[in-house]
Amino acid sequence: MPKVLISDKMDPKAAQIFRERGVEVDEITGKTKEELIAMIGEYDGLAIRSATKVTKEVLAAATNLKVVGRAGIGVDNVDIPAASAKGVVVMNTPFGNSITTAEHAIALMFALARDLPEADRSTQAGKWEKNRFMGVEVTSKTLGLIGAGNIGSIVADRALGLKMKVVAFDPFLTPERAVEMGVEKVTLDELLARADFITLHTPLTDSTRNILSAEAIAKTKKGVRIVNCARGGLIDEVALKAALDSGQVGGAALDVFVEEPAKASPLFGTPNFISTPHLGASTNEAQVNVAIQVAEQMADYLMSGGVTNALNVPSLSAEEAPKLKPYMALAERLGALVGQLEGDNIKGVAIEVEGAAAELNQKPITGAVLAGLMKVYSDTVNMVNAPFLAKERGLDVREVRHDREGDYHTLVRVSVTTASGEKSVAGTLFANSEPRLVEIFGVKVEADLAGSMLYVVNEDAPGFIGRLGTSLGQADVNIGTFHLGRRAAGGEAVLLLSIDSRVEEPVLWQVCQLAGVKTVKALNF
Known part of the structure; x- marks a missing residue:
């Protein structure tokens, strides 16, 4: 029976699904790196959230590990190259919290449009500053999507329902998919120049790091409002602070930061800035969904070989x-x-x-x-x-x-x-x-x-098969099956023999000495 360790807090339904599928499971959370290294060797699977760090050292100790399942999208806490070298499948659940994250981006867009957090603080402080908080409508405004994948497409759908115009920059977005989504595919510079609101939905890679740099922000429409619920590092936080101070950016809402937990940031305390502590996936529904999905995916792999949402091996459904x-x-x-x-x-x-x-x-x-x-x-x-x-x-x-x-x-x-x-x-x-x-x-x-075999290439001539059989018999090698093929009569022939035990070097040398032999190799399957 395969055995899985759940090392981060996860909805109880995950463990329930493992057990229902015939997988033994332990729920042991909050362990240090050293404690995890000491215990990981007995497990075939490791189910994690964001707290557990699956490092090269952890993988080296994981002598039986076959799969790591991340309940969520980001796998920054998994050393994928080391896992690949070790032969460990790394999975995530990219769709379990997609709606939740998209809704959070829309919520932050509304909060920016109407200055809701500051208006709330002012009102609860006993003020009634009705004229101070003059917001903007989102209707008829242009929303710029940087990244039009799964979450980005959901945001686009919701924005179109709000009667916004949506333009999208994504190198992988095909013209056909753009039409299907109801968005206009544009270059990044076009998006920056036209968007009233910008929201980011792209992974953090070398090509997307600081995609909203000081230079890029300078190309935006004055007063643009920016939302990031994707990954910290997509925006140059220092440059964003300067743009907020100058009024080039009318407002910004970040759910993610370069350093997390974000105990300090150049943006904190800046007017027209809203922050949340990486809440994109934080709904009851999303937590249940990703737990269920990671358990189902890992159980499928361990029990039937099905591979879903893997990051380092082709997907293969159950x-x-x-x-x-x-x-x-x-x-x-x-x-x-x-x-x-x-x-x-x-x-x-x-x-x-x-x-x-x-x-x-x-x-x-x-x-x-x-x-x-x-x-x-x-x-x-x-x-x-x-x-x-x-x-x-x-x-x-x-x-x-x-x-x-x-x-x-x-x-x-x-x-x-x-x-x-x-x-x-x-x-x-x-x-x-x-x-x-x-x-x-x-x-x-x-x-x-199958099993042990002998491969022989020889000149096709009468008597060779007999001489070969005699030679192997004298060496106490028993032939199970005998397969013969040749290019033409009297030409080159190929023999494949299945034998009961692996042929040792002295026997191979003995066969090599037979007249007409060109090649001899022992095979094992």
């Missing part, structure tokens, strides 16, 4: 997993075969699918090929860290999908680029479930790839 499982087994064995035969000679790899395989999600098939291929270099490789290891070794990886119909109803081909040219192996599924090799380096051969 429904897809059973259908793809035999293809992934075939792909891993093909990768392992070509890896063992070519090893360090490989410079690039192409994964081709055709027939029924071409209708499936190819990413898990590619991951399985790389996992098999990389076993030559690492004994802890899996689908998660295999692409990482391939990149580390400088391998060029290509995916090819063919619509054509071939000799088989489904086919997976793995081609590798070597110094001596391109070589490929191909396989199919018998009865839609049994992986079977059908071609190796241009030679047709039908074989299972």
Whole structure:
């Protein structure tokens, strides 16, 4: 039974779902880094919020860990490269608090438009400064979205309902999606010049850090109001303070800060500035939603192999997993075969699918090929860290999908680029479930790839099979199955033998001495 640790406070429904799905769960919160390191080794999964820091040191101690699930969007507290290298899937729940965060952005926009916090303080202080708080309507105003993904699109929908005009800057926003959302796609400079309100909904990356810099803020319409419920660091806080003081920015509302918890900020105490303590996801509904979602996602992965909302491995739904499982087994064995035969000679790899395989999600098939291929270099490789290891070794990886119909109803081909040219192996599924090799380096051969095997390339000549059998028999090696293929009569032949035990080096040398032998390699699957 897989075992999961919930290390941050989470809605009780998360633990309930784990148990219902057959996963053992411990809820132990508030531990120090050292305490977490001491205990993490016994767990297959780690469910967290924002408090737990999943560092390289924690991952190094997590000898059984397979998945980290973040109940929420941000994964700044997880060392994703280290997790990938370790072969640990990292998931988040990007949709569980989307509505909540979008609503908070709209709420802050209204608060800015009508100066609600200051008006509240003034009124409760016994003043009645009706003429002091002259706000603006949002109707007919232009809202500028920086980031038009899931949360941004919800904000756009609500703003359009308020009869606002919405312009959006997002390099990944297609013209078709912009039309579907009812927004106008613009450049960042166009957005800055036209927007009456700006709201940010983009992750913090090298390209988005300080996207609202002093230079960018100077390009805005005078009196613009700015809302940030996304990530601290998207706005230069010092520059924003100066713009508020000068009147270039008419108001700003931040739910996120560069340093959190924000005990101090250059913005605190500035007129027309509103702040909240990272409340974007803080509703009862959102807390329940993200807890349920992270538990469901992690349980799916641990129990059936389904991968949802993963940040370092292709997604694979629980429904897809059973259908793809035999293809992934075939792909891993093909990768392992070509890896063992070519090893360090490989410079690039192409994964081709055709027939029924071409209708499936190819990413898990590619991951399985790389996992098999990389076993030559690492004994802890899996689908998660295999692409990482391939990149580390400088391998060029290509995916090819063919619509054509071939000799088989489904086919997976793995081609590798070597110094001596391109070589490929191909396989199919018998009865839609049994992986079977059908071609190796241009030679047709039908074989299972399992257990210990012997690969022999020889000149096709009478008596060779007998001599090989005698040689192996004398070495006390028992042959289970025998598969033979050749390019042409009297030409080069390929033999794949399944044997009951791994062949040792002296036996390989003995086989090499047989007349006509060109290559001999022991294989293991």
